[in-house]
Amino acid sequence: xxxxxxxxxxxxxxxxxxxxxxxxxxxxxxxxxxxxxxxxxxxxxxxxxxxxxxxxxxxxxxxxxxxxxxxxxxxxxxxxxxxxxxxxxxxxxxxxxxxxxxxxxxxxxxxxxxxxxxxxxxxxxxxxxxxxxxxxxxxxxxxxxxxxxxxxxxxxxxxxxxxxxxxxxxxxxxxxxxxxxxxxxxxxxxxxxxxxxxxxxxxxxxxxxxxxxxxxxxxxxxxxxxxxxxxxxxxxxxxxxxxxxxxxxxxxxxxxxxxxxxxxxxxxxxxxxxxxxxxxxxxxxxxxxxxxxxxxxxxxxxxxxxxxxxxxxxxxxxxxxxxxxxxxxxxxxxxxxxxxxxxxxxxxxxxxxxxxxxxxxxxxxxxxxxxxxxxxxxxxxxxxxxxxxxxxxxxxxxxxxxxxxxxxxxxxxxxxxxxxxxxxxxxxxxxxxxxxxxxxxxxxxxxxxxxxxxxxxxxxxxxxxxxxxxxxxxxxxxxxxxxxxxxxxxxxxxxxxxxxxxxxxxxxxxxxxxxxxxxxxxxxxxxxxxxxxxxxxxxxxxxxxxxxxxxxxxxxxxxxxxxxxxxxxxxxxxxxxxxxxxxxxxxxxxxxxxxxxxxxxxxxxxxxxxxxxxxxxxxxxxxxxxxxxxxxxxxxxxxxxxxxxxxxxxxxxxxxxxxxxxxxxxxxxxxxxxxxxxxxxxxxxxxxxxxxxxxxxxxxxxxxxxxxxxxxxxxxxxxxxxxxxxxxxxxxxxxxxxxxxxxxxxxxxxxxxxxx
Amino acid sequence: xxxxxxxxxxxxxxxxxxxxxxxxxxxxxxxxxxxxxxxxxxxxxxxxxxxxxxxxxxxxxxxxxxxxxxxx
Numbered sequence: 001x002x003x004x005x006x007x008x009x010x011x012x013x014x015x016x017x018x019x020x021x022x023x024x025x026x027x028x029x030x031x032x033x034x035x036x037x038x039x040x041x042x043x044x045x046x047x048x049x050x051x052x053x054x055x056x057x058x059x060x061x062x063x064x065x066x067x068x069x070x071x072x073x074x075x076x077x078x079x080x081x082x083x084x085x086x087x088x089x090x091x092x093x094x095x096x097x098x099x100x101x102x103x104x105x106x107x108x109x110x111x112x113x114x115x116x117x118x119x120x121x122x123x124x125x126x127x128x129x130x131x132x133x134x135x136x137x138x139x140x141x142x143x144x145x146x147x148x149x150x151x152x153x154x155x156x157x158x159x160x161x162x163x164x165x166x167x168x169x170x171x172x173x174x175x176x177x178x179x180x181x182x183x184x185x186x187x188x189x190x191x192x193x194x195x196x197x198x199x200x201x202x203x204x205x206x207x208x209x210x211x212x213x214x215x216x217x218x219x220x221x222x223x224x225x226x227x228x229x230x231x232x233x234x235x236x237x238x239x240x241x242x243x244x245x246x247x248x249x250x251x252x253x254x255x256x257x258x259x260x261x262x263x264x265x266x267x268x269x270x271x272x273x274x275x276x277x278x279x280x281x282x283x284x285x286x287x288x289x290x291x292x293x294x295x296x297x298x299x300x301x302x303x304x305x306x307x308x309x310x311x312x313x314x315x316x317x318x319x320x321x322x323x324x325x326x327x328x329x330x331x332x333x334x335x336x337x338x339x340x341x342x343x344x345x346x347x348x349x350x351x352x353x354x355x356x357x358x359x360x361x362x363x364x365x366x367x368x369x370x371x372x373x374x375x376x377x378x379x380x381x382x383x384x385x386x387x388x389x390x391x392x393x394x395x396x397x398x399x400x401x402x403x404x405x406x407x408x409x410x411x412x413x414x415x416x417x418x419x420x421x422x423x424x425x426x427x428x429x430x431x432x433x434x435x436x437x438x439x440x441x442x443x444x445x446x447x448x449x450x451x452x453x454x455x456x457x458x459x460x461x462x463x464x465x466x467x468x469x470x471x472x473x474x475x476x477x478x479x480x481x482x483x484x485x486x487x488x489x490x491x492x493x494x495x496x497x498x499x500x501x502x503x504x505x506x507x508x509x510x511x512x513x514x515x516x517x518x519x520x521x522x523x524x525x526x527x528x529x530x531x532x533x534x535x536x537x538x539x540x541x542x543x544x545x546x547x548x549x550x551x552x553x554x555x556x557x558x559x560x561x562x563x564x565x566x567x568x569x570x571x572x573x574x575x576x577x578x579x580x581x582x583x584x585x586x587x588x589x590x591x592x593x594x595x596x597x598x599x600x601x602x603x604x605x606x607x608x609x610x611x612x613x614x615x616x617x618x619x620x621x622x623x624x625x626x627x628x629x630x631x632x633x634x635x636x637x638x639x640x641x642x643x644x645x646x647x648x649x650x651x652x653x654x655x656x657x658x659x660x661x662x663x664x665x666x667x668x669x670x671x672x673x674x675x676x677x678x679x680x681x682x683x684x685x686x687x688x689x690x691x692x693x694x695x696x697x698x699x700x701x702x703x704x705x706x707x708x709x710x711x712x713x714x715x716x717x718x719x720x721x722x723x724x725x726x727x728x729x730x731x732x733x734x735x736x737x738x739x740x741x742x743x744x745x746x747x748x749x750x751x752x753x754x755x756x
Numbered sequence: 757x758x759x760x761x762x763x764x765x766x767x768x769x770x771x772x773x774x775x776x777x778x779x780x781x782x783x784x785x786x787x788x789x790x791x792x793x794x795x796x797x798x799x800x801x802x803x804x805x806x807x808x809x810x811x812x813x814x815x816x817x818x819x820x821x822x823x824x825x826x827x828x
Contacts, residue, residue, distance in 0.1 A: 008791035393826030
């Protein structure tokens, strides 16, 4: 069977992955970009988290630059800010929150004032401010920063008196420093003036008229300004009531924005963006955060210590547990958007194909995320979409898909137990168990046949997970139909799955009763020859058992009954990471798959006990003591890291052995008529390059038919090739007595043709 | 106008076709993939037309072009 290659690059088909609403609904679940609690609480939008982080590193200059950005009078604000941020600090939940105001003060004390901004052109529209209070003081500063020529009409006779009148309750040193700052600003003052008296006379000279609320009310009794924009539309006056220092600073910010709108003859209420404090949906785990108390910020060192208590609130729950997200350094929302865009590209390079195919589809993120963000679902939908539009490259998945075809064809076996036409059960060990641990599969089947009543059929094959992971939905549907027919012929037996992924996959069919072999073993008891393992182990939960608490518990009970001391590991149970096999990552991106395996193994130094044979195999390849539960139960050992050819050989050998042993069917091995030897270098190279020994056999059979080969005169070795399906395989060999010795093998997918 | 060739290898008499018993010569060939063609000059048997694709080429340039086209 040949799987069709992807469509021509000149065929432009496109199918939307999601509607705009669906995409937004998915993205909404990711709270990674939500503001931290302190930032969200600040109506002035101080980047508190960044400011505290800067202080924690001793960078008071940067901290002050951030603080200075939000207000023209940082000393006044800091002296009397109500600090809603402190009440929202996440640390309050376990101890005392960070003293943010004290840290702002430290930034003012120890940080150098930021450099003046570059020369901006003065605006042509002129602003006049009548009267003085905290609001108009801040507003003068805000308008000055926006480069409006500002003139203040006030009763006071100088800067000190003006600031004192605006904020009488402030400490003297703050008043004086703020007065000095005010005097350095490019603001004109008309001192010793009654603002009410000069208003009508001077108003015509200015484009923007502002007033403190008391002055405005005196001039226009009963005026009712719109507090959201700080404008009294009736009198075209920027004014409003404010409370406290923070209220005045925020009011001035809103008023300054309104001034911009009014200066352009726009409605001040339009296109203002998000103002003020906001509710944040951020999630931050406090796991491992110990309660701590505030450190008085008396000097720079103590301020650094206090800032260092900040846990820099962020949600990275999924990234912390997932090697795939860590590899691509992207959180799910942005990854989803990029995948969506990638799928929408009609022509050009699809840069996200690799990330789409590198996800293990294990679903760990959906458990770790407080909102259940399911990156696996996004990647799976993207894969199916690419298959539909003919844009899914076959190369990354072809080996695995052909392996599945092999499992359900050449290596497939379905037989009722001898003496039973219809069986109550069918044992379905799964393709990886037969490939890696054939002796264990045999022992398990013989045991089930002996101890279960009603007949136990055997089905050696693939549950369809491989093509499902590859997004080949039509192939998956065909596989399900094929398996259903086989099961129907057996009399609809209850499936005893040897693998949690098979169990989950087959359970999707409503007509099927599916149990894990572990559940059966708990019912009928463990066989007598079960191997006791009296030592501590780390149980690695398979991704196929995510959400299946009963399976996870059953495995642990069996392990404990075999003497295993099951220890707790981080990310166990539903939070378990994938070993790197799931989702075909092992085939599509070896680097990511390796990182996934490393992530699994970093959780414990103990021997790993798995209940999925793929996990067991990947851990063993890393040199870990790794075993499958069934190896213990049946006292058998899996093969030690079989290569890709051995995995196929094992499946065929098991089929042959069982056919002969149980069903008395003789299987005649195929006689090639020639021998093939492989140098160790060739064997290693072929495993790495995913070239099977059966591929080499077919190339050499082609050679014997066509006689087409060349000799490399330098090495004396011969070279031949054959196009097998979508791939051309080359074999470098020498002729030996009765056959060939293979030295090298390689392949390419491009077809090579002669041209005139 | 000279043919455009993406890659050229001259066998320099170091390769012999076992079927025809003649030396391979530099000849015109074309790689085809996903409806794209790339003219090249590779060692070709002048009699039977056997085209030799060296390992370095298959695992180097050919592989990188394959990957680029697969993601088009």
